[in-house]
Amino acid sequence: MIKAGIIGGSGYTGGELIRILMNHPGTEIDFVYSTTRAGKKVSSAHPDLLGITDMAFTGKVNLEVDVVFLCLGHGNSTTFLQGNSxxxxxxxxxLSNDFRLQADANFNGKEFIYGLPELNRTSIEEARYIANPGCFATAIQLALLPLADKKRLQNDVHINAVTGSTGAGVSPSATSHFSWRNNNISWYKPFTHQHLGEINESLHSLQEDVGQLFFLPNRGNFTRGILATAYTTFEGSIDEANALFKNFYTDALFTNIAEEPIHLKQVVNTNQCHIHLHKHENTLLVTSAIDNLLKGASGQAVQNMNLIFGFEEDLGLNLKAGVF
Structure with a gap:
């Protein structure tokens, strides 16, 4: 039994971590830290935990826990670690983007490993510090890594992906409150999204010469999930493409190649990534779907924890979607 601490437990990712770790047979939550809610019950921020736990947020940090999850806003993890040894x-x-890029991976002697298990499993198992991937980055990398592995990304890749409102965080903004988001859809950060940096680094680790990525992210009028489509030139049959993907993900417990077209409800509330391939003339369309809060954040963080501590990789993560 290992003891875990959560820093920044009042947000969406913190809440999902609490939910998963409470039901993880190898983990005990030692503390959930929050500067804004110290002393208040965890269920005051996460009403889905009412009646399940009487745990309260704390303003104190136990520096001796076995594992700590940083669920802070981007740029804040660096500041927190500077003040807490x-x-x-x-x-x-x-879970922020502070240490994902290679240029930022070494921080005060701590070497952060990029925590995408389908790419870096061996390094993760030996790691002490993990930079959990971004949500869009996870969905898009899982859609493209098998092609990069076989040096099949010489041409440009066009990517369109839509995410739920929880991807914007728990604090309301002009584009996340209900009256704006409901019955609405819009793009943002066209071709410049911050996750492109980590995506490109991962792809270039497998294929030196990768075509340009044109990424258009969209805000959806739903709460959870990412559906990403990526298409590029592919000289080969659909059967060859399916075999290539299935071979790459042979040992990946959470990444599945679907025979039929996929949809978001298949993966919401799970740590799964579903992928479907479609070929039109010489263009291959790859569709991937994940839950942005689980496989795109907290679920993948626990997956990484399992690998580090030698647990079964799917321990505590066998979550079923509700498709009805």
């Missing part, structure tokens, strides 16, 4: 044996899993 955890035990040398404490594993740190950061």
């Amino acid at each position: 955890f035990s040398p044996t404490t594993k740190i899993i950061d």
Whole structure:
């Protein structure tokens, strides 16, 4: 039984971590830290936990826990770690973008490993510090890594992906409140989204010469999930493409190649990524779907924790979607 701490537990990712870790047979939550809600019950921020736990947020940090999850806003993990020195044996899993890029991976002697298990499983198993991937980055990388592995991304890739409102965080904004988001859809950060950096680094680790990525992210009028479509030139049959993907993900417990077209309800509330391939003339269309809060954040963080501590990779993560 390992002891876990959560920093920034009042947001969406913190709430999902609490839900998963409470039901994880190898983990005990030692504390949930929040500067804004210290002393208040966890269920005051996460009403889905009412009647399940009487745990309260704390303003104190136990620096000796076995693992700590940083669920802070982008740029804040660096500041927090500068002011809090955890035990040398404490594993740190950061869910922000502070340490994802290679240029930022070494922080005060801590070497952060990029935590995409389908790409870096061996390094993760030996790691002490993990930079958890972004949600869009996870969906898009899982759609493209098998092609990069076989050097099949010489041409440009066009990507269109739509995410739920929880991707914008728990604090309301002009484009996340209900009256604006409901019955609405819009794009944002066209071709410049911050996740492109980590996506390109991963792809280039497998294929030196990768075509340009044209990524158009969209805001959807739903709460959870990402549906991403990516298409590029592919000289080969659909059977060859399916075999290529299935072979790449042979040992991936959470990434599945579907024979039929996929949809979001198949993966929402799970740590799964579903992928479907379609070929039109010489163009291959790859569709991927994930839950942005689970496989795109907290679920993948626990997956990484399982690998680090030698648990079964899917321990505590066998979550079923509700498709009805």
